Amino acid sequence: MIRIDTQLTESLVRDARSSVRRRKNHNFHTVMTDPLQRMLHALEPGTYVRPHKHENPDKREAFVILRGRVAAVEYTPEGEIAGHIVLDPSTGNFGVEFAARIWHSLIALESGSVLYEVKDGPWDPIDDKNFATWAPKEGEEGCGAFLEKILSKLGLITGP
Numbered sequence: 758m759i760r761i762d763t764q765l766t767e768s769l770v771r772d773a774r775s776s777v778r779r780r781k782n783h784n785f786h787t788v789m790t791d792p793l794q795r796m797l798h799a800l801e802p803g804t805y806v807r808p809h810k811h812e813n814p815d816k817r818e819a820f821v822i823l824r825g826r827v828a829a830v831e832y833t834p835e836g837e838i839a840g841h842i843v844l845d846p847s848t849g850n851f852g853v854e855f856a857a858r859i860w861h862s863l864i865a866l867e868s869g870s871v872l873y874e875v876k877d878g879p880w881d882p883i884d885d886k887n888f889a890t891w892a893p894k895e896g897e898e899g900c901g902a903f904l905e906k907i908l909s910k911l912g913l914i915t916g917p
Contacts, residue, residue: 759785761797766823766871769799774868778895779804790879798872800827800865805900808832808862808889815857816877822846825870829853830907832860836891841911844872860889864904866913 765783772781779801786794798820800806808830811818820829822844831840842853843866855861863872893899908914 761823761873766797766799769797769871770869773799773801773804779865780806786878789881792878794874794876794878794880796874797823798863798874800825800863800870800872801868802865803901803904804865805893805895805904806863807895807900808836808860808892809886810858810860810889811855811876811885812858812887814877814884817854817857818861818874818876819852819854820844820863821852821873822850823871823873825868826866827870827872828864828866828908828911828913829855830862830864830911831855832862832889834860836860836889838907838910843913862892862907864908866908 769781769783773779781799783797784794785796820827824846826843826845829842829844830838833839839860842850844850844853888894893903905914
């Protein structure tokens with residue numbers, strides 16, 4: 758039996774808060790070749806999840822919020838916002854599923870946010886994600902400005 762409890766989520770949140778990337782995951786699948794990838798993600802505000810899609814091989818990806826608030830954003834191929842949902846258990850917005858070939862990203866809105874993810878496997882770092890060329894690479898200058906621009910367009914922050 759795999760338990761998902763406060764002890765596990767608190768440990769993950771602590772690790773995310775001390776991580777340079779401001780996030781931490783915990784895999785439940787024991788091998789990367791597992792056809793069903795299952796994991797937890799602790800996300801802190803400021804972490805940058807570069808917009809991406811899962812294509813060739815095509816993979817679906819679903820997220821369920823356990824605690825906190827996270828914006829799940831879908832984009833057009835040109836990088837415009839196609840839709841979004843603020844995952845927040847207190848509002849009844851519990852999850853989202855992205856189809857294969859759909860550009861998407863996650864933006865942490867509250868410290869201590871934790872998501873449960875289910876994604877088609879297997880995982881291979883060579884072809885797992887296709888990253889959007891219209892968004893900065895993780896670690897590049899401009900990641901913070903990109904997040905602020907998206908949040909502003911969604912009305913989740915005010916600013917330039």
